[in-house]
Amino acid sequence: xxxxxxxxxxxxxxxxxxxxxxxxxxxxxxxxxxxxxxxxxxxxxxxxxxxxxxxxxxxxxxxxxxxxxxxxxxxxxxxxxxxxxxxx
Numbered sequence: 001x002x003x004x005x006x007x008x009x010x011x012x013x014x015x016x017x018x019x020x021x022x023x024x025x026x027x028x029x030x031x032x033x034x035x036x037x038x039x040x041x042x043x044x045x046x047x048x049x050x051x052x053x054x055x056x057x058x059x060x061x062x063x064x065x066x067x068x069x070x071x072x073x074x075x076x077x078x079x080x081x082x083x084x085x086x087x088x
Contacts, residue, residue: 012083019075023068031061 034042039053047055080086 008083012079012085015079015083016076019072019079023072027061027065027068030056030064035061 034053035057039057042053042056043051045052077086
């Protein structure tokens with residue numbers, strides 16, 4: 001592997017890991033933070049008639065997880081094109 005390809009592969013991998021860590025941090029904040037740590041404070045608010053803390057613990061973290069999957073796919077497609085490793 002040439003030096004340029006090695007540097008490009010390393011940059012691609014670092015960007016991929018950075019994206020995954022960011023998405024995991026968001027998922028952790030929503031599922032653990034909003035669903036467990038902040039549940040009492042969030043229960044003062046309502047969403048669709050349900051206490052917001054309860055909603056995050058039961059439904060919100062699942063919706064956020066599914067949204068993060070779509071964000072990951074979108075960002076990885078963009079990253080693949082930036083590093084010329086896309087499959088078209």
